[in-house]
Amino acid sequence: MTETLNEGLKREIQIVVPATELDSRLSARLEQLKGQVKLNGFRPGKVPTAHLRRLYGKSAMAEIVQELLNENARKTLEERGERAAVQPNFELPESEDETGDILSGKRDLAYKMTYEVLPQFTVGEVTGIKIDRPVAEVTDEELDAEVAKLARDSSEYQPKDGEAENGDRLTISYVGKIDGEAFEGGADENGMVQIGSGRFIPGFEEQLIGAKKGDERVLNVTFPEEYGAKQLAGKAATFDVTVKEVSAPVAVTVDDEWAKKFGIESLEKLRETIREQMQNQLNVATRTKIKRQLLDQLDERHSFELPPTMVEQEFENVWRQVTQDLERSGRSFEDEETTEEAAKADYRKIAERRVRLGLVLSEIGEQNAIQVTDEELQRALVDRIRQFPGQEKEVYDFYKSNPEALASLRAPIFEEKVVDHLLTLADITDRTVSREELFKDDEDADAAA
Structure with a gap:
């Protein structure tokens, strides 16, 4: 193993696996196959190794090479005390002759592993972050209006x-x-x-x-x-x-009998249910605003080099969503009073912010031993499955067999738990506002978020 590049967060390692090791692993694999394969003309476990090598040698060696790539990547990172920002990339021999010799166990496996490491940084001061928390309560007039609307709609x-x-x-x-x-x-x-x-x-x-x-x-x-x-x-x-x-x-007569149409025993209980739903909407809006303030201040307190590939992947996700939204609405960048070039620059900054904050929140969570429990992850999976009625088994199997997909369910839970932790350390001042003020549009803040 030889380091050939160490520049910023970029690493390049040259790795050579001797042909003797490849051949040894292949022989061991073929010995395992002896007791598993059934071939006409041979009793179980009596198939000659040479015959197995001719039939299965190259496919077995291909599996061994993949295992070695993953094994050496893990070992390399552990020995160097590094954490890869994204999955390492492997540059393998391209010529058919070299590949054939490697799969036959006649040539050393020489390849290049490139990756980017997660940056090392010091978490800024997170105690005493000042948060202005807008709080709105459902008024009786708003509740009456919602009940009246429900009566009209029904x-x-x-x-x-x-x-x-x-x-x-x-x-x-x-x-x-x-x-x-x-x-x-x-x-x-x-x-x-x-x-x-x-x-x-x-x-x-x-x-x-x-x-x-x-x-x-x-x-x-x-x-x-x-x-x-x-x-x-x-x-x-x-x-x-x-x-x-x-x-x-x-x-419509708004009374207990009307309330029973919705499966609720009385008008009083229906009003309580509606008030609770309305208050939950207000609480979500409050949460969104204080979380935005928290993230803004965390972003201001941290500046460090970002892994280019992580930023590029995040930008591609953001940009794909932007272009799809424009296509669906039949609008263009000119309609949004910008250009594609300027929009890309703006959304790249958003991608950089997301990556930076993701790394900061991850580091804070790790330092404070914040974890997502199996129960929390299971609840998230169940909620996701419910979004696809009739396809429950397919969705369940997809997430259970796809670690990256499962990680996409874990990430938002982890983020919210870290935010909850940070809010316990913040200096929060409550401010009573109306519903209108709470939901007042803030395009700049929305874009930043």
């Missing part, structure tokens, strides 16, 4: 003969046009629209107020600038609408 509708009013549901056929030409995806023979729901293009629902069954109307609307379909965003359009039916909601 209402049954009955056809009526009069004019459509706010809250009524209409069955319509429509054809959307731009500059007089129908556009793709802009027609429906039996569309449903509830006036006041805000689910259609701005102005669409309002122009149906007063309509009756059988009415034909031409609605004039403008698609929002941020509309998902790029070819429609910001454009004026008309919709030729025919009203097929007007239905009014049947008034």
